[in-house]
Amino acid sequence: MPTKIFLTGATGYIGGSVLQRLLSHPDSKSFQITTLVRNPDKAKLLESFGVKPVIGSHSDTEKLEALAAEANVVFTVADCDDVAAAKAILAGHKKRHAETGEVPILIHTSGTGVISDNAAGMFASDVIYSDLDIPLIESLPPSAPHRPVDILVSQAGQEGYVRTHIILPSTIYGIAKGPLFDKGVSNSHSVQVPALIKASYDRGQGGMVGEGKNIWPCVHIDEISELYTVVYDAATANPNTPQGREGFYFGESDHYLMYDVAKTVAKVLVELGRGQSEEPTTFTPEEMQKYFGGSAYLGSNSRCKAARSRAIGWKTTKTTKDMLASIKPETEALIKNGRISEAMGSRDNY
Template sequence: MEYSSGYIGGSVLQRLLDHPKSDTFEITALVRNADKATLLNTVGVNTAVASLSDLDKLTELAAASDIIIHTADADDQNAAKAILRGLKARYDQTGKVPIYIHTSGTGVLTDNAAGLHDTDVVYADTDPEQIESLSDTAAHRLVDREVVAADKEGYVRTYIVLPSTIYGIATGKLFDLGISHAHSIQLPVAIKASLDRGQGGVIGEGKNIWPNVEVHEQAELYQIILDAALSDPNTPHGRDGYYFGASDEYRLYDLAKAYSQVLYDLGKGKSPEPTSFTAEEAQKYFGGVWLGSNSRCKAERGKALGWKPTKTTKDFFNSVRADVEAIIAQK
């Protein structure tokens, strides 16, 4: 089962459809929209029309699956529990340990810098003690702990993927058909806020640092983890099964400078220099100052499996104009 209509989910599903062994897969995608379900059927994907709040349905579908790739809400603890109940039932029924690839995010690593400073704290996905030191109040943390605890019980092997700032316009048949969203969330949120205020903005002074990863390279990491998990049950999982999706890092001011320049060039911003969002604007557009946090990491486990991302922050910044132009066109 795979959750497919989103930016990450669609990219991963496209990767599965293009997989050399795709003819051996039987994929069921969970979607909320019946029209999208019909379109998915045309490309050989089975579908279940439901939402993450349909807990009994999630459990039922998971109980019929050998592999779950969950790419939807990283903070929906009830949905995660429902999926894990189904996977336990699968194990009890078959005696085989199913695979659960869960999507979290490097938001779990964030601090309260509010854009005023960077940090020397860099998390490594090969350091479980460091990850376990994260507070339960951190974003995604409670669900991540639930997933790891299930692995410890032995009825499922779990792998947690933590994408960072994902960028780029996703491509493939699923996006051409309008089934999946081709654009990211984090960057467009900042661009839309800047468009609304008529000037490129940044939280605080934008001194904070985040990692980034290109969307197709992020999808490749999921495939590499899946292939490794299928071929070798000793592939790090559970407590050792965190996989950061990050290929480079950037300072938020520099990103804001990039989209502020584009907005200015297109007559949508007063200056090519970003200005600080006021406290009221930060609350209005982002629900707080999380975009001013630091989130730094080293993606060591994925690379040990053979993941070789090549895109850099330069590629990220070069992609900004396409996002700005697409958002303006939508408006």
């Protein structure tokens, strides 16, 4: 029997990387993968990879429900804050369960932004979350970033008509590579570090929020995409794999001080003849508004440990040193591709 997989976000940075993992999975010949895409040209390209594209978007809730109802496994790797889309997909799961008795699997993308604070770059928090400490996660306010959808997904798993697993990537870095990216199907750049690079490039000087004293976890794109297949393999092999209330899986390989990232950006800009000093300076209120819509998000803390993720077999080898080393090639690629001057301030799944 084939495994019917429905995936959202195939043209994105994380989603494209996850799709590539599925296409090269040892069981890929038994997969029937359907994706939801907006761009007809990219849909045709996806067909060449043996993927079935369906033209549509998150606003097509009836389509989302129908596609989820047809699938054994759903990967949601697009907008993690779209409550209506999440409800539609969960409705599809409930319909499938009612009609077949099967308990399908949902692997949903959230982000460690859910545990971010309001430090504004002025201090490092000593609070470190663990994906094994469910009471601490549940103490987060319902208004926290990503939390409304996380709650819906977690509760659905508790109700028993679907097994839910929530992956929470942190700061993802590295240029995504592979056939889907070579063909222009998927976006090869992340958002968080490139946002800092773009703002700093535009102002001609490496910048930071406040004093850059805040701390975040980080993970390479290859390693976070592997976490999705590790969770998939665990969930399909063992129905007792932690899910529902306990189904939280952080994507963290190391932690970094934001000042170190800002200083590396400043140094790279000097090397490229764009920056004035290797010492980063604080974004002014006007710059914060211009580049980040007034948000001090890049000055927040988000500290965590991926204990549950590692307990089911996820392994990481890359460190903060690798992240800092990725900044120069990322900057050069953004310049080469003409993306350095694109509008800033958007937020990825982190």
